[in-house]
Amino acid sequence: MKIVIDAMGSDMAPAVEVAGAIQAVEEFGYDLVLVGDEALVKAALAKHKYHSDKIAVFHAPERIEMHEPAAISVRKKRRSSMVLGIDLLKRREADGFISAGNTGAVVCAATLSLRLLPGIERPGIASPLPTLSGQAIIMDVGANIDPKPIHLLQYGIMADAYCKYIFRQSNPKVGLLNVGEEDTKGTGFIKEAHALLSESGLNFIGNIEGGAIYSGDVDIILCDGFVGNVILKVSESVASTLMQLLKKGIKSSIIATLGAAMAAKAFKELKIKTDYSEYGGAPLLGIDGNCIICHGSSNPKAIKNAVKVAGEFIRQDVNKHIVEKLGATNEIIKSHNVTKSHVKAFTGDVV
C-alpha cells in the first residue's frame, strides 16, 4: 500500500508532514511518498532517523497557498504538490492522498482529477467530532456549501459506510441537523432532505438540534457544508475561549493556580479527548479515490493518524461499499423525481 502526503500543505510544512510521515512508517509500515519542494523536504528529512526505503520524495516546484481561490489555483498550479500528488492516484501509482493544505483546493483537485463515484453528484467532507460517549462524524463541513437535498441523502449513505467499515459501528444513527426536532420544522431544503432520508434504509433518527451534536446520541450528523463549516469553527472557538477565560481566572489567584496544577491531569485528559489530531483527518467522501483532509494547523500526530485512516479506508474498500449501497437507493431517488439534470456540473466552487 502506498500513500501520498502533500508535504507543502500545513501551516508548518514540510516539517510537520515529514515528522508525521516518519512516525506513520514506524507505526504502520506503509510506503509513503512526500510530494513537495525536494530540497526543503529532504532537508526536513535529514533532521530525523527514518526508514529511507519506505519514504520517497517526489518533487513539486509549486505550492497552493491557504488563501488562494480553489478552482483557479488548481487549474493554474499544475505542478503544485497538491495537483501532482493527486495525479499519482489518478495514474494508479498510489492508493491514498493526504493534505493539510487549502481544503477547497483539495476538494477541487480531487474531484476534477479522480472524478466522482458513480451515482454521487457532489463530494463531502466527513469530519470526526469528540462526543460525551466517544465520537461522531459531521458531514459536510465545507466541500459543498449550497447542496441539494439529494446530496444530503448521498452524504448519509457515504457516512454510514464510513462509520461501519472504519469505526466498526454496526448500525450508526443518522440525524439531520435542524432548528427543531419536529418533522414540520426547517426550511424547504431540510424538509425535502428529511423525506429522502426517511426512505433511505439508513438508521435515520430524524431531525436533531445543535445541542445534540456532542451528546453521543447520534453517530452521523448531516448538514450543508456552510453550516458544518461554521459548526466546526464555532466549536473550536468556544472551547478555546472557555479555556482562556478559565486560565485567566486561575492565574489571578495563587491558590487557584496551585489547585489547577493539582487538577492538571484532568485538564490534560480533556485536551486529549477534544484534540482533533487524535482523530486523524477528515475523509473527502464521494470521489473515486481516497483523500484525507487535515487541519491546516496539524501536528505530526495528526498527519500520522491521517495515514492510519487512509490505510483503513483502502483496506476496507469503503468506496466499494458506498457504490453498492447507492445502487439500492436508486429507486428512492427516482420516486422523488430527482435527477442529475437538476444539478449543475461541479465547477470547483467550494469553500
Place this chain on the structure above:
Amino acid sequence: MKIVIDAMGSDMAPAVEVAGAIQAVEEFGYDLVLVGDEALVKAALAKHKYHSDKIAVFHAPERIEMHEPAAISVRKKRRSSMVLGIDLLKRREADGFISAGNTGAVVCAATLSLRLLPGIERPGIASPLPTLSGQAIIMDVGANIDPKPIHLLQYGIMADAYCKYIFRQSNPKVGLLNVGEEDTKGTGFIKEAHALLSESGLNFIGNIEGGAIYSGDVDIILCDGFVGNVILKVSESVASTLMQLLKKGIKSSIIATLGAAMAAKAFKELKIKTDYSEYGGAPLLGIDGNCIICHGSSNPKAIKNAVKVAGEFIRQDVNKHIVEKLGATNEIIKSHNVTKSHVKAFTGDVV
C-alpha cells in the same frame, strides 16, 4: 412605564417569572403585569413578599406549549398568556413584553399583532453572546430561517441601533458570517448580502468566520436564522460538554478534586461570564413594539435582566432610531432592485 411578562412561558412557569418580576420591581421600580393562569400566578406570588401595587395579574386561561407549531397555536389559542399579553401592547395598555415561552410563537404573535416597523420585511432575534473582551450580538437566531439578502441588511441596521442605544457602543463593528473572509467566498445569498452591507454606511468589516464570533473583534454577527440558531445551541453544548468532561476527569482523582475546589472561584467567575441569564433576553427587532425573548430554561435573574433590557429599549426609543436609519438606506435597496414584491408576506413560518 409598564412591562408585561408572559407568566406561563418558561420551563418552570410561573414560579420563575413571578420571582423574576418581584426582583425587577425592587431593582428598577417599573410597573409589571403578569399574564397567565390567575390562580397559579397568585399562588406563586403568595410565596413572596412584594410590592403589590407594582405587580398586576391579568388572567389568561390558555397556554402555548414549547413544542406547539407557532402559527397554528397563535391562531387557535387567542386566550393564551402570550397572545393576551401582546394584545396589551397592541391596545397601548403596556410598553413592553417579555416571554420565555415558545420562541416561534412569540415571533408569530408579535408580528401578526403588532406588525412590523415601516421598511422592515422580517423580524429577527438579536441574541447577546459573551466574548473574550465583553459581549457581542448575533442576529438572527431563529425568527427567520430562510431570509433574503435584504433582510440581513435590515438586521444590520437594527442591530447597529440596538448596540448604539442599549450597549452604548459608538460605532459597532458588523461582520457577515461566512465560510471564509474573502469577498469571493460563500453562497450567492452571502455574496448579495455582502454587497448590500458594503454600501450600508454601517461599520461593516466584511466576512467573518465562525472562529471570530467569541473573539471580541466584532460586535454584531449577521447570519440567517437557521445558522444563528445552530450556533447558539452548539455553543451551549460545547461549553457544557467540556465542563462535564473536565468534571468527570477531576472527580476520578482526590488530588484533582481538591485542586478544583481551590480553583473554584475561577470556575464560578467563568460560569458568570458565560451565563446567558446575565444578559437578560434577546430582543425581537423589527416589530412595531418591544418584545424580549428569554431562554426556556430561564431563572429569575434572567427574567429580571430581561425587564431591565425592555426598560432600556423603551427609554432609548430604539425603534425610532431604527426607522430613521432605514430611511437613509432606501437608496441602496432601490439601486439593488430589491423590492417588497420579492418577498412573500409573513405567514408565521418560523422556528
